[in-house]
Amino acid sequence: MSIFPENFLWGGAVAANQCEGAYLEDGKGLSVQDVLPQGIRGERTKEPTEDNMKLVGIDFYHRYEEDIRLFAEMGFKVFRTSIAWSRIFPKGDEEEPNELGLAFYDRLFDECRKYGIEPLVTISHYETPLYLAEHYNGWTNRKLIGFYERYVRVLFERYKGKVKYWLTFNEINSLLHAPFMSGGIGASREKLTEQALYQAAHHELVASALAVKIGHEMIPEAKIGCMILSMPTYPLSPSPDDVIRVMEEEHKNYFFGDVHARGQYPGYMKRYFREHGIEIAMAPEDEEILKHTVDFVSFSYYMSCCASADAGAAEKGNGNLLGGIPNPTLKASDWGWQIDPKGLRYVLNMFWDRWQKPLFIVENGLGADDKLVQDSNGNFTVDDDYRIQYLHDHLVQVGEALQDGVEVMGYTSWGCIDVVSASTAELKKRYGYIYVDRYDNGTGTLNRYKKKSFYWYKDVIASNGACLH
Numbered sequence: 001m002s003i004f005p006e007n008f009l010w011g012g013a014v015a016a017n018q019c020e021g022a023y024l025e026d027g028k029g030l031s032v033q034d035v036l037p038q039g040i041r042g043e044r045t046k047e048p049t050e051d052n053m054k055l056v057g058i059d060f061y062h063r064y065e066e067d068i069r070l071f072a073e074m075g076f077k078v079f080r081t082s083i084a085w086s087r088i089f090p091k092g093d094e095e096e097p098n099e100l101g102l103a104f105y106d107r108l109f110d111e112c113r114k115y116g117i118e119p120l121v122t123i124s125h126y127e128t129p130l131y132l133a134e135h136y137n138g139w140t141n142r143k144l145i146g147f148y149e150r151y152v153r154v155l156f157e158r159y160k161g162k163v164k165y166w167l168t169f170n171e172i173n174s175l176l177h178a179p180f181m182s183g184g185i186g187a188s189r190e191k192l193t194e195q196a197l198y199q200a201a202h203h204e205l206v207a208s209a210l211a212v213k214i215g216h217e218m219i220p221e222a223k224i225g226c227m228i229l230s231m232p233t234y235p236l237s238p239s240p241d242d243v244i245r246v247m248e249e250e251h252k253n254y255f256f257g258d259v260h261a262r263g264q265y266p267g268y269m270k271r272y273f274r275e276h277g278i279e280i281a282m283a284p285e286d287e288e289i290l291k292h293t294v295d296f297v298s299f300s301y302y303m304s305c306c307a308s309a310d311a312g313a314a315e316k317g318n319g320n321l322l323g324g325i326p327n328p329t330l331k332a333s334d335w336g337w338q339i340d341p342k343g344l345r346y347v348l349n350m351f352w353d354r355w356q357k358p359l360f361i362v363e364n365g366l367g368a369d370d371k372l373v374q375d376s377n378g379n380f381t382v383d384d385d386y387r388i389q390y391l392h393d394h395l396v397q398v399g400e401a402l403q404d405g406v407e408v409m410g411y412t413s414w415g416c417i418d419v420v421s422a423s424t425a426e427l428k429k430r431y432g433y434i435y436v437d438r439y440d441n442g443t444g445t446l447n448r449y450k451k452k453s454f455y456w457y458k459d460v461i462a463s464n465g466a467c468l469h
């Protein structure tokens with residue numbers, strides 16, 4: 001007997017900039033990713049450079065048919081990908097969209113539907129057109145709301161018969177931590193004021209609510225969600241000061257979900273703005289627009305961390321975009337991301353209790369340096385038992401949350417096929433059920449090979465999660 005609901009949406013996730021490649025094909029303009037050859041930690045370049053793995057990606061642009069067929073073989077019910085904004089509006093501020101870009105996503109969504117796979121589409125996944133970054137300073141500029149609105153209207157009109165599930169911004173709270181990659185904001189994090197960052201966040205929040213409003217008008221059956229980078233934070237010690245610090249840290253992330261799910265700015269944020277001299281410029285219509293709340297809340301979950309009121313208590317760890325103090329009770333992946341399956345049950349409960357909106361886990365997985373080997377029949381594969389263990393343990397906790405009464409719509413593990421990493425821009429950091437023969441020095445055939453986890457996930461989906469127990 002499965003504890004997962006019958007219509008549970010099993011699948012996998014990628015983002016256009018990390019897999020498509022074809023970075024100038026069919027009229028595509030440059031995006032911020034095309035000048036970030038080393039991900040968030042490295043410098044941006046003036047022009048795209050050959051060492052940027054994303055320019056070729058895994059050549060999904062030309063090989064999507066083969067890849068979707070493999071996803072179908074695993075039994076995917078849903079496939080999460082993003083639309084590269086600069087394929088549709090190469091600079092971002094044009095009046096008319098690029099037909100060739102639109103046609104590509106028609107082909108992609110048709111291919112998914114051929115196998116009964118629902119596309120789940122992120123409208124903006126760390127791929128703001130570079131022109132908007134360079135000429136408008138990204139989301140610090142209110143004009144971006146208008147450009148995004150135009151883009152969204154084009155998408156809804158074009159794909160209304162093909163796409164039901166939409167996400168407005170990938171990991172919207174990451175704007176505070178990776179302003180260029182997340183929001184096309186030119187100045188480095190250190191030079192940016194909190195005033196500018198929260199103003200940019202306000203613009204994205206209004207744009208997101210506007211997308212919900214327009215989506216509901218244009219596609220009555222659409223389900224439109226927000227997407228949050230979740231990372232539960234635990235107190236480093238039982239000290240009440242540490243607990244309060246945790247609460248404050250969590251507020252900075254809850255803020256984005258609160259606005260999306262409750263339709264207004266929370267009181268704790270108003271206090272933070274007051275005490276930090278931040279004044280958000282709002283247009284008269286903004287409060288009304290924000291009232292268009294999301295149909296569901298989606299999020300990524302990879303790890304948890306700790307916080308302490310004592311600034312000198314511990315060093316920050318490697319972790320994802322949000323960082324945080326490592327938890328002394330947990331082990332970490334090879335990239336320093338601490339592994340905490342129970343944190344997923346915790347976060348599901350916290351979000352459900354707080355928002356009472358259906359939840360969708362749209363990213364989760366283990367980045368590892370896989371080794372391609374030959375099995376006894378001479379076929380290439382990867383013995384990724386460590387990945388199977390990671391995913392198994394997390395899915396068991398999803399089951400626990402379901403039993404807690406949490407409404408979970410689905411699960412799309414991250415990088416269902418190997419893609420270029422967002423934070424480090426390496427291909428060496430692999431998440432997939434499918435191995436892609438491509439390496440960080442630019443070599444490789446781009447051939448696809450099924451890993452051991454491919455067959456494992458196929459069984460999980462076929463049994464609707466029953467085989468996890």
Ligand code: BGP
Nearest residue numbers: 015170171367420421422423424
């Ligand atoms: C999230 C991003 C994804 C993805 C994932 C894994 O932050 O939404 O785009 O890449 O993390 O991170 P990484 O690729 O850095 O290992």
